Amino acid sequence: VTVLIHHCILYKKAEVEETLKRIQGQKGVQGIIIVNAEGIPIKTTLDNSSTVQYAGLIHQLVMKARSTVRDIDPQNDLTFLRVRSKKNEIMIAPDKDYFLIVIQNPSD
Amino acid sequence: VDYVRSVDYLMYGLICVVLAPPAAVFRTLQWDTDPSALQLQADSELGRRMHRLGASKIVQIDFVPKELVTYTKETQTPSAAHQSEEEEEDEESSELKASPQTDQPEEEGEAEDSKEAHPRELTEEEREQILHSEDFLVFFERSVSVVERALAEEGDIFFDYSGRDLEDKEGDMQGGSNLSFNRVFHDDHWSKHRVVTCLDWSPQYPELMVASYNSNEDAPHEPDGIALVWNMKFKKTTPEYTFHCQSSVMSVGQIVLWDNRSHRRTPVQRTPLSAAAHTHPVYCVNVVGTQNANNLITVSTDGKMCSWSLDMLSQPQESMELVYNKSKPVAVTGMAFPAGDVNNYVVGSEEGMVYSASRHGSKAGIAEMFEGHQGPVTGISCHNAVGTVDFSHLFITSSFDWTVKLWSIKHNKPLYSFEDNADYVYDVSWSPVHPALFASVDGMGRLDLWNLNNDTEVPTASVTIEGACALNRVRWASGGREVAVGDSEGRVWIYDVGELAVPHPEDWSHFARTLVEIRANRGDGEEEGAVELPA
Numbered sequence: 001v002t003v004l005i006h007h008c009i010l011y012k013k014a015e016v017e018e019t020l021k022r023i024q025g026q027k028g029v030q031g032i033i034i035v036n037a038e039g040i041p042i043k044t045t046l047d048n049s050s051t052v053q054y055a056g057l058i059h060q061l062v063m064k065a066r067s068t069v070r071d072i073d074p075q076n077d078l079t080f081l082r083v084r085s086k087k088n089e090i091m092i093a094p095d096k097d098y099f100l101i102v103i104q105n106p107s108d
Numbered sequence: 109v110d111y112v113r114s115v116d117y118l119m120y121g122l123i124c125v126v127l128a129p130p131a132a133v134f135r136t137l138q139w140d141t142d143p144s145a146l147q148l149q150a151d152s153e154l155g156r157r158m159h160r161l162g163a164s165k166i167v168q169i170d171f172v173p174k175e176l177v178t179y180t181k182e183t184q185t186p187s188a189a190h191q192s193e194e195e196e197e198d199e200e201s202s203e204l205k206a207s208p209q210t211d212q213p214e215e216e217g218e219a220e221d222s223k224e225a226h227p228r229e230l231t232e233e234e235r236e237q238i239l240h241s242e243d244f245l246v247f248f249e250r251s252v253s254v255v256e257r258a259l260a261e262e263g264d265i266f267f268d269y270s271g272r273d274l275e276d277k278e279g280d281m282q283g284g285s286n287l288s289f290n291r292v293f294h295d296d297h298w299s300k301h302r303v304v305t306c307l308d309w310s311p312q313y314p315e316l317m318v319a320s321y322n323s324n325e326d327a328p329h330e331p332d333g334i335a336l337v338w339n340m341k342f343k344k345t346t347p348e349y350t351f352h353c354q355s356s357v358m359s360v361g362q363i364v365l366w367d368n369r370s371h372r373r374t375p376v377q378r379t380p381l382s383a384a385a386h387t388h389p390v391y392c393v394n395v396v397g398t399q400n401a402n403n404l405i406t407v408s409t410d411g412k413m414c415s416w417s418l419d420m421l422s423q424p425q426e427s428m429e430l431v432y433n434k435s436k437p438v439a440v441t442g443m444a445f446p447a448g449d450v451n452n453y454v455v456g457s458e459e460g461m462v463y464s465a466s467r468h469g470s471k472a473g474i475a476e477m478f479e480g481h482q483g484p485v486t487g488i489s490c491h492n493a494v495g496t497v498d499f500s501h502l503f504i505t506s507s508f509d510w511t512v513k514l515w516s517i518k519h520n521k522p523l524y525s526f527e528d529n530a531d532y533v534y535d536v537s538w539s540p541v542h543p544a545l546f547a548s549v550d551g552m553g554r555l556d557l558w559n560l561n562n563d564t565e566v567p568t569a570s571v572t573i574e575g576a577c578a579l580n581r582v583r584w585a586s587g588g589r590e591v592a593v594g595d596s597e598g599r600v601w602i603y604d605v606g607e608l609a610v611p612h613p614e615d616w617s618h619f620a621r622t623l624v625e626i627r628a629n630r631g632d633g634e635e636e637g638a639v640e641l642p643a
Contacts, residue, residue: 016239018297019252022346026259034248040230042238074179080254091258093251097243100251104259 020045023102030088033101035059042098054090058101062094253348260344286569286608287557290590293319293338293600295347304594307583314586315341316348319600338600340590394443396450405445405467407455411437415467430455430465432474438463441485446500446517447492454478454503454517456485462505464517478515480522483508487535493543493588495616499623504546506533512548512558514626524626526558528566535581541588542611544619549579555593555601559608561618564626569608573601 020032024045031046031054039059044051066078081092093100230238238244294300302321310316318337336347394405403425404416411431414424430438439458446452452466462478462485487506491499501517510529513522531551539545544560548567553574556567573579573593581594588609593601 016245016248019248023252023256023259026256029259036230036238042230042235042244080258082258091255093254095247095251098247098251100248100255102255102259 016043028105028107030103030105032103033058035099035101037097054101054103058090058092058099062092062099066094256344256346257342260342286606287555287571288604288606289571290602290604291340292602293336293345293347294598295336298336298347299598299600302598303596304580304598304600307581307592307594307600309583309585309592311586315339317583317585317592317600319592319594321598340585340602394445394453396445403450405443405453407440407443409439409441409458411440413440413465413467426467428467428473430463430474432461432463432477438474442488442505444488444490444503446490446503447494448500454488454490456488456505456507458484460484460507460509462488462515476520478520478522480513480515480525481505481507481509481511483532486533487537487548489537489546491538491543493539493541493545493611495543495611496613497543497616497620499543499616499619502623504536504538506536506548508532510550512536512546514560523623523630524564526564528556529554532578534579537582537584537591539588539609539611540584540586542609543616544622545609545611547582547584547591549582549593551578553577553579553595555579555582555591555603557591557605557608560622561615564622569605571603575599 020043023029023032031050032044033041033046033051033054034043035041035055035058039055041051041055046054061083062078062081065081069076069078078094081094083090083092088103088105091102091104299319299321304319305322306320308318310318316337316339321336337349339348396405397403405413406416407413407430411429412427413430414427416424430440432438438455438461440455441458442456444454446454451468452464454462454464456462460481460483462481464475464478466472466475485505485507489504491502491504493499502514502523503517504512504514506512510527510531510533512526512529512533514524514526515522526548529548529550529552531554533548533550536546536548539547542559544562546558548556548558550556552572554570554572557569558564559568562568573595578596579593580596581592583592584590585592588611589605591603591605593603595601
């Protein structure tokens with residue numbers, strides 16, 4: 001019998017689906033969208049037209065937020081963005097190549 | 109010139125140097141406010157006239173050094189058909205579009221959308237490719253973790269306390285304020301139907317703990333053994349990391365976390381299945397030594413003890429068979445090292461005997477046998493709360509015989525037997541901060557805290573965990589304020605220990621007196637055949 005030292009499993013595609021389902025099932029989560037750096041949706045739990053709308057608008061917003069942060073301090077960079085509105089909250093985790101967007105209604 | 113603001117010798121031999129720009133120097137002009145001292149010397153130009161000047165209002169002026177503001181901004185010259193530069197183009201064009209079309213928001217929206225979503229809408233193939241790429245998976249894992257934390261932390265920042273009914277959200281107050289439920293860690297996918305075999309808290313991040321689980325009989329195609337890292341700090345209910353193993357994980361030590369920290373997704377490192385290593389289940393794992401000079405000690409049920417260097421796992425550095433009195437090897441079920449000791453240790457066995465042993469020296473191997481338990485020893489813990497009195501010779505054991513026993517390395521019979529349980533006692537653990545406090549768990553779901561300065565007959569605090577069947581493992585958090593308890597259903601329960609956990613300076617001398625009393629009672633003829641062992 002061998003001794004366990006270290007073994008990690010990266011998310012595989014099936015786990016990506018599972019994980020998205022899990023987040024979608026959390027309290028108040030209305031939708032999840034993953035877009036690439038150009039704002040093109042890769043994965044979504046919303047309908048097509050909403051996805052396209054969110055993806056486009058949020059992409060612009062992230063670009064603006066990112067350039068704002070960098071203009072203030074060139075060594076800084078955007079790491080997370082939360083847009084709180086009367087009806088819900090949009091959380092965006094931006095990366096160099098992709099964004100993860102989660103829309104949540106916290107009072108649900 | 110950058111000043112070295114601090115140097116930190118971190119673990120793993122890394123030295124961290126923090127640089128800081130020199131602090132802005134504010135020059136203050138200090139004036140002697142005594143008017144008689146104010147005599148301005150006139151310039152030579154003005155001749156020798158000495159003007160008698162009266163005192164005037166003194167104004168202090170601070171001259172702030174001129175800060176150099178640097179500013180860089182990247183601009184992108186738009187080029188014809190490069191997709192990657194579309195971002196800049198989009199921004200510019202959408203800004204242009206905004207002005208003439210303010211009364212036609214819908215059209216604008218559509219136009220923008222079409223500009224961005226086309227001409228490149230990803231084909232199904234491209235999507236699949238992205239979803240399988242390593243880059244994406246790394247991004248996904250990291251972002252999901254962050255978003256889940258953000259989702260879980262959501263407290264309504266607009267909440268109006270005045271106008272609403274507040275639900276009484278007092279936590280479960282079982283066991284009084286001494287022992288109260290904090291939370292439970294459970295993963296529907298990974299920890300269901302698995303027994304918690306071992307727990308450990310991270311020495312580096314006190315809010316992290318790792319739990320190992322054995323095989324899930326209901327799911328034979330799932331990995332036999334898993335380890336999950338849980339985070340106490342955030343409210344999210346999913347593990348931080350998940351590790352899989354082909355065989356049942358019986359014991360977990362700090363090794364899992366060390367690899368975690370290196371952020372390398374290295375392939376499985378295994379110790380080889382060979383006669384030089386272990387061929388039987390490894391029940392105990394311990395890392396001994398300092399962060400830089402350390403060994404991994406493993407003991408298996410066939411009585412084999414191996415010492416490994418984490419740099420070279422292909423074969424053990426040393427191995428020995430633990431035999432007592434040249435007879436058959438000891439079937440080890442638990443192992444513990446006293447605080448600060450890397451050579452001497454104690455082991456519990458299936459036969460109910462406890463042995464002391466040493467790794468090196470002329471008497472390497474089993475030294476003494478400690479008799480007392482009438483059933484297999486399930487847990488063993490060495491005293492490790494450091495204070496004014498040295499109690500490092502003490503250790504406690506738990507057993508199937510429904511008892512917990514207190515021992516000193518100097519006597520081969522127990523100092524005391526705690527007999528308040530009505531089922532197998534599965535594990536026992538000294539508090540890392542309080543000299544007279546330990547926790548025990550049994551098969552009826554009971555978690556007991558014993559404060560020997562308070563009472564040696566019954567536990568000072570006790571709680572029966574609802575919803576748990578048998579409790580398999582108990583471990584204190586490094587601060588000594590929480591205990592983690594693993595049960596037979598894959599749940600890890602975290603309990604807060606209240607004031608009981610906080611030691612007072614007198615507790616050490618108090619415990620020394622308690623020990624004297626215990627010894628005195630024992631000497632009244634309870635234990636026979638006790639032998640005073642050489643140090």
